Amino acid sequence: MQAYDAKLTDSDKNACLIAALLSCCCGAIGAIVNRYRLREHLKIKDSIIMDILFTCCLPCCSVTQEYITVVKEKKGDEKTPIWKVWSD
Numbered sequence: 895m896q897a898y899d900a901k902l903t904d905s906d907k908n909a910c911l912i913a914a915l916l917s918c919c920c921g922a923i924g925a926i927v928n929r930y931r932l933r934e935h936l937k938i939k940d941s942i943i944m945d946i947l948f949t950c951c952l953p954c955c956s957v958t959q960e961y962i963t964v965v966k967e968k969k970g971d972e973k974t975p976i977w978k979v980w981s982d
Contacts, residue, residue, distance in 0.1 A: 925949045925956065932960055936967060
């Protein structure tokens with residue numbers, strides 16, 4: 895999900911790969927970095943402390959929230975299943 899979020903929000907063609915590698919190889923640290931970059935790109939105000947707490951304590955909720963936010967922003971419907979989003 896984070897790779898797809900990066901693909902939709904970052905114009906860098908390597909953003910998807912970087913997001914996936916950060917999440918897989920660095921675990922929570924990578925997820926925190928991806929979440930922070932996503933918030934900056936979408937101009938969502940919050941603190942890095944909340945990113946850290948949310949990602950470490952509720953990782954599944956964190957990733958799902960990111961996915962819903964990005965799909966709603968880019969596709970207009972947050973209820974779109976991930977398999978339909980990837981096929982676009």
